[in-house]
Amino acid sequence: MSKLSVVEICAGAGGQSLGLHLAGFEHRLAVEIDPTAAATLRTNLGRLQPGDDVESLVAxxxxxxxxxxxPSEFQAGIDLLAGGVPCPPFSVAGKQLGANDERDLFAWAVELAGRMQPRAVMLENVRGLSSTRFGGYRQAVIDRFEELGYVADWELLEAKDYGVPQLRPRFVLVALRPEDAARFEWPEKKPTSETVGTTLLDLMSKNWKHADTWAYERATGIAPTIVGGSKKHGGADLGPTRAKRAWAALGVDGMGIANEPPNTTDPNHMPRLTLEMVERLQGWHGPEYEWTFTGRKTSHYRQVGNAFPPPVARAVGEAIARAFDPATSSAERSPERKMHDEVYRALRDADDWMTTARIERTLGSRLTADEIEARISRLKHDFEVHEAPRGGSTAWKLGDFKAFRGQEDHDRHLAFADHGRRRQIS
Incomplete structure (x- = not known):
């Protein structure tokens, strides 16, 4: 079968890259801001696509x-635009600044799709983007894709359902042309039977005779979400206090990353993970998933910890490829159009100021006045919402989306102009 083509943005160290390669996609380009992660990409894409100029494959x-x-070099000829745009704007571990975070590139990626016109788009992010806080943001993304000629949908996928012994929920968006969207189905769940213990037993047992007991009596569950951290926060350990407690319940010391597997006779030893162990728990396990990382320990760990697990990316990539092929896909269907925030939609479509009572009538009283005003309060984080008195009530009008979409006067440019801040952007 001929390979499909992909341009990948915010590619990181290549978890998504490898998964898409195994799903039948070849890179025309991968773009990554971190030089060490880019070096990892070059090392591995050069092996996966040996006939290509590896220097031209990674920007x-x-x-x-x-x-x-x-991007104009890739217009009208790319099968897939993919990427893991930065997570901190939506992460519950951060301030959830959304459109006000200089790292937010989700809305920009949508506009990029409009410029490049790929056959499909695949973007992944953290679970926080699925929360009610970002309902308006999601609705704006879905609506903009519709204007650009795509049918877009989001799904919360957990790595444990696709062969990876880790929880790791990821919020994945897939946008397709209507004819392909009619054949698209999210990948079938195939929960893993592996645990932290069974996955790592051979590595743990090299110099620790009690590793069997650890694997089958203590490390009997799947891993919590591995946290890579950003350049602003995080180092080579297994995350914040809550995550460390979850690791401790599995018999793992999450305070740091070890250089070597345990070498002890202590039956009650609580081992730390090595980088190789973290790679396995992230889905780099087995001959198909061979990958070489560059850089020193903290950078190596961050590359692994921030990655989209390759088996999950592969599952979604294969689902997109099936939708492209009428011969291998299931019967066509009408994709369900999910509403993420009807208050945003009502304000967007209004030709005049909207009071709470008018919004209630527009929505058929599906939401109470308090619920409507709570939605408007959330919208103010990511959109300009203008207020004015109208007949003894407050009325609203939706203004501009605050997210960066390429505007020349956006505050994001100030962050990148500041050398000190730019070094912390990831």
Whole structure:
């Protein structure tokens, strides 16, 4: 079968890259801001696509900087635009600044799809983006894709359902042309039977005779979400206090990453994970998933910890490839159009100011006045919402989306102009 083509943005160290390769996609370009992760990409894409010029396959720098790459070179000829745009704007571990975070590139990626016109788009992010806090943001993304000629949908996928012994929920968006969307189905769940213990037993047992007991009596569950951290926060340990407690319940010391497997006679020893162990728990396990990481310990760990698990990316990539092929897909259907925030939609479609009572009438009283005002309060985080008195009540009108979409006067440019802040953007 001929390979499908992909351009990948915010590619990281290549978890998604490898998964898509195994799903039948070849890279035309991967763009990554971190030089060490980009070096990892070059090392591995050169092996996966040996006939290609590896230097031209990876562009290093801010994906939104026109000096780094030219999207117009890939117009009308790419099967898939994919990426793991930065997570901190939506993560519950952060401030959830959304459109006000200089790292937010989700809305920009949607506009990029409009410029490049790929056959499909696949973007992944953290679970936090699925929360009610970002209902308006999601609705704006879905609506914009519809304007661009795509049918878009989000699904919360957990790595444990696709062969990876880790929880790791990821919120994945897939957008397709209507004819392909009619054949698209999210990948079937195939929960893993592996645990932390069974996955790591051979590594733990090299110099620890009690590793069997650890694996079958203590490390009997799947791993909590591995946390890679950003350049602003996080180092080579297994995450915040709650995550460390979850690791401790599995018999793992989450305070750091070990250089070597345990070498002890203590039956009650609580081992730390090595980088190789973390790679396995992230889905780099087995001959198909061979991958070589560059960089020193903290960078190596961050590359692994921030990755989209390759088996999950593979499952979604295969689902997209099936939707492209009428001969292998199931019968066509009408994709369900989910509503993420009807208050946003009512304000967006209004030709005048909207009071709470008018919004209630527009929505058929599906929401109470208090619920409507709570939605408007959340919208103010990501959109300009104008207020004015109308007949003894407050009325609203939806203004601009605050998210970066490529605007020349956006505050994001100030962050990248500041050398100190730019070094912390990931």
């Amino acid at each position: 290093v720098g801010d994906v939104a900087d026109p000096r780094v790459w030219n």
